[in-house]
Amino acid sequence: MIALDTNLLVFAHREEGPFHAAAARCVARLAEGKAPWAIPWPCVHEFFSIVTHPRVYKPPTPIHLALDQIEAWLESPSLVLLHESPAHWSALRQSLEVGHVVGPMVHDARIAALCLQHGVHELWSADRDFNRFPALRTRNPLVAALS
Numbered sequence: 001m002i003a004l005d006t007n008l009l010v011f012a013h014r015e016e017g018p019f020h021a022a023a024a025r026c027v028a029r030l031a032e033g034k035a036p037w038a039i040p041w042p043c044v045h046e047f048f049s050i051v052t053h054p055r056v057y058k059p060p061t062p063i064h065l066a067l068d069q070i071e072a073w074l075e076s077p078s079l080v081l082l083h084e085s086p087a088h089w090s091a092l093r094q095s096l097e098v099g100h101v102v103g104p105m106v107h108d109a110r111i112a113a114l115c116l117q118h119g120v121h122e123l124w125s126a127d128r129d130f131n132r133f134p135a136l137r138t139r140n141p142l143v144a145a146l147s
Contacts, residue, residue: 002030003038003082003115005125006046011142013051013061013069019126019142026124026141031076040082040114042107044070082114091117099132112136 004027011023030037048070051061061069073079091113095101101109112133115123123130123138130138 001036001038001080001118001120003040003118003120003123004030004043005111005123005127005130006043006050007126008124008141009039009043009047009073010050011126013047013066014057022142027073031073031079034078036078036080037076038080038082038115038118038120039073040111042110042114044081046107080118082118082120084114085117087117088113094135095133098134101132105129105132109133 008023008026011017011019012027014020017023048066050056051069052063052066054060074081092110095109095113095116096106099105099109099112108127108129111123112130112135114120115136116133121137123136124141125138126140126142128140130136
């Protein structure tokens with residue numbers, strides 16, 4: 001199963017960015033496919049926080065459009081939402097230790113732990129900070145768009 005990090009969701013949603021088209025194709029391919037794909041719940045929260053923030057985007061995405069975007073993803077029958085389970089602390093603790101996580105990097109450790117806990121075989125992200133979690137395979141599907 002492939003999971004998506006927040007940045008891919010933001011790029012797919014915000015049309016003015018240079019990676020919009022490539023990210024939108026990636027998300028659409030997963031959402032319209034039959035294979036299970038995943039979004040960690042914290043990425044849903046962070047997506048909403050980023051796209052509606054007036055200091056990040058001028059103008060920010062209106063609340064109703066951000067909510068509609070989330071609901072569109074949730075309608076994908078193959079989507080799996082990754083959430084904490086009773087085993088979460090063990091996975092998170094290991095991610096914190098192995099990744100030498102301090103401060104705000106705990107957010108990435110939480111995403112990594114959720115992915116590992118739910119059997120994600122690859123996290124798609126444009127964030128290289130996930131390399132600090134060697135048990136989680138990560139890939140930037142936008143690399144071709146960066147060239």
